[in-house]
Structures are given as structure tokens and as C-alpha cells.
Amino acid sequence: MNNEFSPFHNERSKYQPRLPKALQGQVQIQPVSGSAVQIDAEIQKLFPTTTGLETVKLVSNDSSTAPAPGEPITVGVVLSGGPAPGGHNAIAGLFDALKKINPANRLLGFLNGPIGVIQGDHVEITPELVDQYRNTGGFDMIASGRDKIESDEDIERCTRALSMLGASALVVIGGDDSNTNAAVLAEKFKARNAGVQVIGLPKTIDGDMRNDIIETSFGFDTAAKTYAGLVANVARDAKSAKKYTHIIKLMGRAASHVALEVGLQVRPNLTIISEEVEQRGWTLNQVVEQIVDVVVRRSEAGKNYGVIVIPEGLLEFLSDFKVLLQELSILLRDSEEILNAYSSDEDRRQFINMKLLSESARVYATLPDSIQHALLKPDKHGNIPVSQIETDYLLMDLVKLRLKELRLEGKYKGQFAPLHHFFGYEGRCVAPSNFDAEYCYALGYSAAYLIQGGLTGYTVFGQNMLAPTEEWQMGGIPVTSMLNLELRKGKMKPVIKKALVELEGKPFKKFAAERDNWVVNDAYRFVGPIQYYGPPELADARTITLRLERGE
């Protein structure tokens, strides 16, 4: 009973991720001819040496004998941004492949995210260290951080640190921003002949770093399954106790892939998808009316309980709220002096109220006092703290008001007892599902071969991922081929476009075609917690999103 590690840890550490066939023996890099895409001229200017590259695939080369190992190399790896299940396996795969290529190769883990690269803070990844973390969740082996390597000084310091350590490559494990950052680093290192290659891996539980080439980002599978399991448990509770309406907020600011996947898996009575809200131009009031409609219809069917799922970032997609935020942002910037001159929050609120255009004033007035006040307190960067607004509480307040009105009109006779949940942090560091464990291992493994092949400025991808692991196709896509210029804080910046939920995509269309049947019926599906063992239908299942997008 005094084990340092849990039985789960001990059992999972025995799991050996299967490898795609192409990675099992000798591996060679095969450019996909004609895959170089047309790059925007502005992007070309920013990335003169790393544009025009071709996508590459990793194929097996078993005809050749093992090449003599070249000079041993030292590679650095860094975790960037929020944790996602599988990060440790990415490092383990990278480690194992580097050692397979040349047992004298070394892997250094930079600590606490990009700041670790800038400062040269690192640990050597040893077999003992990596073995403790195989198939585990979390990013705690070397920890993560949200700093960016942006300024010339940062890049100078990184170059120096990597050079001091003798590192000739850096693997960046991160999302769209971090992979963009990887492209910038690749370009700068190449431009100054620093002799450091940069390879990115696509990480994010949000599922929004993907495209025609990258089938999915790692971590999405595990996190979405975790949330689906929890939402299903809550749905079963709703149906058992029959007295609460559970409103469940799911992590995901920009994209609603997680909410959509959970919606498809569990079939809550209502699942709101931010992309639909934005495209249809729905207002706060329209969303409130949708929720009210669900509550009233269920109540008429004798069901004073239910499950409603909303994405964390909803508020910023509401048409009227967006305008309000824009107006507020300008007002707060332009009236800073006047606002500071007022002695009370109440005075400031009245001043703002007076200045807002009528439609925004109406929306603003709808909000509870505490939120009205909070919105007037920008952070040190001048950003309005939208994320501090508890969207679910706001919606429920407004739903309650509307139900009271309907009750007075005799149009609602039910009971409404909302309970709130937010699922996010409990899904980012779960031990990776078998899918994510193997995907991450293959991603890290592949990165070693892209480095061996001398490539830089690439993001690793997996394809054919509905098939068993052995049949996956791994490869690399030039990051610059994914870049677009977008306006960020007044400046045009190259960024990887986030993959949002497409209303014309198969997952959303299936959801849209079926959701009406889920409003009044209790069509909940109870999906259970992630299973790492047992029937392949459970242990090796793919997300519904992946299955629909890639063929089924």
C-alpha cells in the first residue's frame, strides 16, 4: 500500500504503443511531388528560405541495409501551451527513434515551455526518466509554459543556448500558435545559419489544429472522450433524479469541436456550437430563447430535467455581444481619463451606458450588475476580461427571468432547477487513450526521422487514422504552407488558420440532422470512462468526428 505509483500507472507503463509499419524498420523520407502549394507573396517575404517546400511522407526502406549511424546529434524538445493527453508519449517516441537511429544521440527537455529554451534550462532525457512517463497524461515530465520566442533578443538567446548545448534540432510540441512560432524559428535559424532544425507536432485538445493533411491534433481523442463520459454520467443522473437541468460548459474558446463530439456521442437535449451561433448571427437573446424552448418543451412532456451543453467561448460569438465588446473596447481606450476621474464603479457604469449605442446599451443592461462592472475593468493589456464572465450563470439567469415571464403568461408550468458544471482541467492531463498514446508516439518517432532527413519548418502529421495503427501514414507538412496573414492586435501576422467546425462538414450535418430528436426524448448515450483494455470497440475507438470526416 506504500507504492509511489498507482496500480494504474504501473499497469499502463507496460503498454507498448504499436508503430505504423513504415516506422518499424529502416525509414526513408519521400517527398510528395507537386505538393508544394502556392504561398502568399507576403508570407514568402517573411519566410524566404522555408517556403516552397514539399510535403513529405515516411516510408519503409527495408531493401536497404541499416545505414551506418552518422555523427551523433543532440535534439531539444519543448512543450508549449496547455497540456494535452499524449505529450509524454510524443517525447518517448522521439527518444526511442533517436536512440534507434544512433544510440549516441541525445535528447534534452527544455523546462517550463519556451522560456526554458530562451534560458537554456533543460534536463537530459534519460531512459530512466522517459520510462517513468510512458503512456502517462500530463506535461509534467518537463512542464509547459505559454511564453513565446518572438523578439530578436529571444531568438538570439535561444540560438546561443542551443549552440552551447550542441543541439542541432528543436522539436516544438504545441498548437497553432506554437507551430507558427516553430516556423518563425526555423526561418530565423536558417537565415542566420544557426544550424538548428525545427520540427513541430500538432497538439491541442480543442481539435482545431487540423486540415486536409493533418487528420487530427493529438489530445482531442482523449479529452473529448473524457468529457463525453462525464457529460453522459451527468445525463444519467438527470434522468435518474429527474429534478435538475444541468448546464455544462466545455473547454474550448475558439472552436467547438469538443462540444460537437460530445453532442454526437452523448446526445444532450441541447448542444450549442459557437460556429453556428456566429454564422447565423444569433444574439444573446436568441440563444436564451433556444434554451427556454427546450426547457418548456421538455416540461410539457413531464420532464423537468435535462442536459444542456455550451462551449466555453460562446459569448464572443454572439452577434450583439461582439458589437458590445467592440464598442466597450473603444470606449474604455478613448475615455480612460474620464473613467479614472470617476470615484465609483457605479458612476463609471452610468457613463458607459450613456455612451453606448442603443442596441449595445440594451445588451449591456441585460447583464447582471456584477458582469456590467467586470466588463469595465480591462486587464493590463487593455483587454476586456470576457473569460471571467461565467457564461453559463449568465445564460441561466436570463433563462430564469424568461421562464418567470412565461409562467405569468400561463405558458410554462414546470420546475426549473439548474446545476452548473465546467469540464476542462480534468480532461487535459488524462492518460492518453490507446489512440492518442500511439498517435503521439508515432508523431515523436517521425520527428526524429524528419530531423535525420535534414528537414526544418515542418509539422508532423498522421493519415489513414481510421485504419489500425500499423497502416497509418506518417509525414511532415511545411508549416509555411499552412500560414495565412491575419490581423492580430492591429498588425498583420502569419498564423495557422484554426480549423473551426464547418456547418457544411459531415460531423455538423449529422448533428444538425438528428438533434431535433434529442430535445424532448432522452436519447442520451452513456459512453462510459475511457477504457484502455478490453474490446477493441472500446479500447481502440476513434472519435465520431474523425470517423465522419474520414469516411464513415
Add this chain to the structure above:
Amino acid sequence: MNNEFSPFHNERSKYQPRLPKALQGQVQIQPVSGSAVQIDAEIQKLFPTTTGLETVKLVSNDSSTAPAPGEPITVGVVLSGGPAPGGHNAIAGLFDALKKINPANRLLGFLNGPIGVIQGDHVEITPELVDQYRNTGGFDMIASGRDKIESDEDIERCTRALSMLGASALVVIGGDDSNTNAAVLAEKFKARNAGVQVIGLPKTIDGDMRNDIIETSFGFDTAAKTYAGLVANVARDAKSAKKYTHIIKLMGRAASHVALEVGLQVRPNLTIISEEVEQRGWTLNQVVEQIVDVVVRRSEAGKNYGVIVIPEGLLEFLSDFKVLLQELSILLRDSEEILNAYSSDEDRRQFINMKLLSESARVYATLPDSIQHALLKPDKHGNIPVSQIETDYLLMDLVKLRLKELRLEGKYKGQFAPLHHFFGYEGRCVAPSNFDAEYCYALGYSAAYLIQGGLTGYTVFGQNMLAPTEEWQMGGIPVTSMLNLELRKGKMKPVIKKALVELEGKPFKKFAAERDNWVVNDAYRFVGPIQYYGPPELADARTITLRLERGE
């Protein structure tokens, strides 16, 4: 992709719970001679016909040939109180055993809890119905409710309903209150020769319905494992992102078994146990100081993150808060008229403040305004709405204040960013772990034999539960032998004493011996989600509480 049921549901429905050997063939009831305990005279008066009974065990009787099935009987089953994992398996076990005893036996499920018995609302449990729910979580097969069958009129109506349906037995699946209620019903039915036996099953995720005879209540295993998995995920996130202090509230009002089990499994930096708080007479301030101490010590070790677990019911165990609540309760009752005469909440608050004794006034003044106001609004039964106080937010507010003070004094230089979680509803309706699936199945199965044996007023138990399922000993304990008289709302009532965490018990002692090592070290154990398949170390694990209490 159009399956009505999830793959998890379909796979789990194939699971066949193993049965204890004693239940596999012919079963006979064996009284444990000398087991009848001394019963309080007052209890005897209340239960003249159902006291003085002996504990019984179910043993195999394979020497005898199968007895000719007697007259077929009809049994009712009802779910009472909050859901707990395994309820459906209890019904399935009851159903299967009744059919084994006599294929013509019938099982009726009363709908929505005890009110269903009173009103005679029921469904017949058919093979098709029960097969849909085998090994599933939730209470939704027949739903649960919190009504009690108390008044003479209620009992009269139950008697009539059961008689109309031809039911000669009722199985009550519930916690301490519901089993007490089962004893009352058994007595009343016997006293009026209603010809209805009553058998209870020990259900509660809180783990507080147990004693020397009943080793554990069902649902505790699954719920505690679920919460431990989630807390471990959050701990891993804390250690990966290194910027948040997670304060996690766990379901459990009266007893802290769940928090203790999670503490032992996961080893958060601090786990507060209500029973210890109460026995040591800790005040609100003392608990705040403990949390502050953990935050400061970790910060000095460079760790501005952490995990703190508190039980939902903590507030009511704080010595000063208890006194405040008592004073408030009396004040609100005695000053109702004066309070109603005041026109503003603020006036009411000032009045109360003036009337409180100085120590309580100090505690009251510590509370945020919103809580001060909330406490002055008793519910329709005159109860102060303590459960509406968000204990975790209250504690963090006070911790923040204290840290600010320490910072000014130069004694704290860290960062403190708390994040809140409440885990409860996501653990009550999980599919039962193999342990709970088999325990519940055996409980229901045993109930059928207690009924066949003509017993009434018994709660079913399992023993030897660290051993494999086949070696479990099932039996029945007279409910009256568990009853005590306690003051409830001014009246002496017979109740089953809740099993609280014992500070001298093995689980708490182990926790107390080790917890100092968990404060600054990140000794978190990552326990993973419940596994239903795979290595027995995971799939058939027992809780640490059970293992420590029963021998290891």
C-alpha cells in the same frame, strides 16, 4: 453510427457478474446463533414485532435436491434517495434469483421512489427491460425519489397498493434513512398482518452506511474511484501548467469517507476531513490558516500551484460556524416579526449583527456580504440555507485576504491563482465498477432468498469482500439491531447511526501518518479512470478504505 446505445453500453451488457459460491446452487438461510443484540427499550417499544431477531447468513445447500417451487410470489422494488452506481444490478440480481426460485415469480418496479409505492405506480420488470439495464449506472430504469413513507395515511395507501398488486414483499434500495424507513414499514406491515415483507439494501456513495456487519455500502467503490480519477487528472494538470491552486469540493455532507479515500488514493497537498475538524473543534479561521500554510510552504519551495480537497459539508463542522448557525437559527425564529418590519436586507443584517454574541458576530462579519445576506433567508421549513454557501469560494476569499496580509508583512512572495471544482453529480450514475456490479447483483440476489425464507425488517450485507467474489459471505442483519434514538427536529427518532470517519480507524490513521509528506512534495498518484477490463489489479481493485478496514 446510428446505434441507440453506445458501444460501451453494448459491451458492458455482456458482462455476467460472478456470484458468491453460496448463491450458485441451492441456498439456505442460516441464523447466526447468539447474534441477536441487546436492543434499547425505547426502540423495542417502537418495533415490538421486529426486534430480537438474529443475523442470518446465506449458505449453499447442495446436498438437498431443488425444492419444488412454492406458490409464485410478486415482489416490489423501489429506489430511494440519490442515485448510486449499481442500483440496476441490484434489481437484476433480485430479478434473476426470483426467477430461479420460481419462474412464475414476478417483480414490480415502483416508479420515482417511495411515492410510487404510495400511489401504486409501477412497471413490471420483464426480461427485456432488465436486460437493457444490466451493469449500467443510474437509477433511471424506474427512477428514484426522496419522499418518505411516514404518516399512517401513507402506510395505509402503501398497504392497499401492495395488496391490490398482490405483492408480498418490498425491497427498498436506499441509505440509512431509507433502511430505517424499511424497518418502520416492516414493523407496521407485520403489526397489521398486511402480509408484506420488507428487505433493505445498503446504498450510498457517501460510504456512511456500514458497520461491523455491513462491510460497505454499494456505490462508494465506483463513486470514490471516479472522483479519485478526476482529482488525479486535475493534480496532473496542476503539476504540468504550474500556475493554479485547484480547490476541489467533493460530494458528501455528513461523512468524509469519499474525501478520505480520494486523499489516500491521490495524495493531494491538503485534504480536509470534516470529522477531524469537528473533533478538534477547529474554527473557520483555523482551517483557513491550514490552507494558507500549505500555499505558503509550497510557494517557498517554488511551487505556486497545488491541489486542495474539501468535503462538501465542511462548514457545518466548524466549531464557530456551528455556534453562529445555532444563534442565527434562534434569532431568525424569535425575531421574525421585527425582521419582516425592516424594509432592506441591509437593515436586517445590521439588526442581526447587533444581536449576535461577540464571537459569532466576528465570524459573521468575516463572511462576504452575499453570504451574510443569504444566511438571513431561511427556507420554508425555517432552515438556514447553509448548502447554498459555496464553501470553496468562501475559503478561497479568506485565504486570499490572509495571503495579502502576509505579502505586506513580507512573509509571502508567491502567486496564488485558485480554480474551483465540485465533483459530485458526475460520480453517482457511472456504470458500476466490477466490484459494485457484483456486490449489487449479489445483494439483490440475496434479497430474493431472504424473502423466500419469510424474513422481514432485514438489510442485506456482504462480508469477506477483500476476497474474490466467489468467497463473499452474504446475509441479512435485522434493521432494528442498527437503530438508535436521535434527536431530529425536536423529536426522538429511531435512526441508523451514520458511520463517520473514525480518527482512530486505520484509514484515517494511515492518512494522518503520511499526509505531511504530501504538502510540499508533489506526491500525487495518478489513478486513472475506472477500468472494467484488463489487469485484475485495476479491474477488480478494492478501495483503500475497505482494504485497510478489513485487514491489509
